[in-house]
Amino acid sequence: MNKTLVNDVNQNFIDTHKTNPLLIFSPGRINIIGEHTDYNDGFVFPAAVDKGIAAAIQKSANGKSSAHALDFDSKTEFDINNLAPLEEGRWENYVFGVVAEIQKKGLKVDNFNMMFKGNIPAGAGMSSSAALENSVVFGLNELFNLGLSKHDMILISQLAEHNYVGVKCGIMDQYASMFGIKDNALLLDCRTVESKPYKIDFKDHQLLLINTNVKHSLSDSAYNDRRSACESISEMLDITALRDAVESDLDKIKDKVTPENFQKALFVIQENERAVKASKAIETNDLQTLGELIYGSHDGLSNQYKVSCDELDFLVKHAKTNPQVLGARMMGGGFGGCTINLVAKDEAKNFAETASKAYKNEFNKDCSVYFVELSEGTHIVK
Numbered sequence: 001m002n003k004t005l006v007n008d009v010n011q012n013f014i015d016t017h018k019t020n021p022l023l024i025f026s027p028g029r030i031n032i033i034g035e036h037t038d039y040n041d042g043f044v045f046p047a048a049v050d051k052g053i054a055a056a057i058q059k060s061a062n063g064k065s066s067a068h069a070l071d072f073d074s075k076t077e078f079d080i081n082n083l084a085p086l087e088e089g090r091w092e093n094y095v096f097g098v099v100a101e102i103q104k105k106g107l108k109v110d111n112f113n114m115m116f117k118g119n120i121p122a123g124a125g126m127s128s129s130a131a132l133e134n135s136v137v138f139g140l141n142e143l144f145n146l147g148l149s150k151h152d153m154i155l156i157s158q159l160a161e162h163n164y165v166g167v168k169c170g171i172m173d174q175y176a177s178m179f180g181i182k183d184n185a186l187l188l189d190c191r192t193v194e195s196k197p198y199k200i201d202f203k204d205h206q207l208l209l210i211n212t213n214v215k216h217s218l219s220d221s222a223y224n225d226r227r228s229a230c231e232s233i234s235e236m237l238d239i240t241a242l243r244d245a246v247e248s249d250l251d252k253i254k255d256k257v258t259p260e261n262f263q264k265a266l267f268v269i270q271e272n273e274r275a276v277k278a279s280k281a282i283e284t285n286d287l288q289t290l291g292e293l294i295y296g297s298h299d300g301l302s303n304q305y306k307v308s309c310d311e312l313d314f315l316v317k318h319a320k321t322n323p324q325v326l327g328a329r330m331m332g333g334g335f336g337g338c339t340i341n342l343v344a345k346d347e348a349k350n351f352a353e354t355a356s357k358a359y360k361n362e363f364n365k366d367c368s369v370y371f372v373e374l375s376e377g378t379h380i381v382k
């Protein structure tokens, strides 16, 4: 959690609304491995981090509701009983969507004011959107005694994303942001929505993120297309989700699907296996194997699932030239955002510098390096 960020939001709220707000910190996440497996009922391995969204929220006494995104100095007043989604890409949809999904459950939300500010750039693939959704649902649950469990809350956040933002996401991001545990990653079974924590201490190695600072357009529609391809293949195989398939099952549908979609299904099955293998490698501190699985994940995401881009591929290729980097891959939905790297602690600074230089040289733009700590999930800040 970042105290300065929270203090800043608190002070802004008091200055504007002349009352003390409830303060919430809702983290973003990393994902060690298990990409595009969540909406296939599979395994993922995320962790909440010390970067995220600080939100201030309080009941409103003037019969109006408002939300203010301090990062973009953008403010909106709205009628809580008339919340239609705005056009794609608007930040308001995350807030409106959560309120609307709470109401759909028959729960009553009164007028409120909220302000928020974050320290993860949108598009970094670190789930600033889930962090924002979770901060809203968590705050409203407290303010209006809605009686929602954390599981209820993440499902509401996910529905807000489906119905108001337009991304048919899985549950990984909302789960990791809500349930994060300090110094732990969570092996999450996305079918049961239960996780097992793994204490992460790689001794003389660490995780390091490099943000390409790009987000290519069409990423949302490409995401939804892949989800529906997976669902239609599951239907053909007569299974609930690709989590239930093994590689040889795909022989049955080889002639019925395009070679591209065949590869996508194969990727999901293999990535799911990699996530489980990675948890075993972490248990035995077998970092060589973990690194190989991470490189394998990138290969599949780039060549089979086709959700990478030149910038991400370049950073992973560069990582491979450094023997002190055990694994590197794109993280999150893809088409931009960060790579996650497993690197020797002694080498981290040098690797970050050489990768940054090489990136600048290749693309004539800057990447950003993040050292993150694994942190607790969405919580009230006292």
Ligand code: GAF
Residues within 6 Å of the ligand: 034, 035, 036, 037, 038, 039, 127, 169, 170, 171, 172, 173, 332, 333, 334
């Ligand atoms: C995005 C989605 F929101 C997640 O649900 C997940 O599918 C991820 O992409 C890919 O693993 O972050």
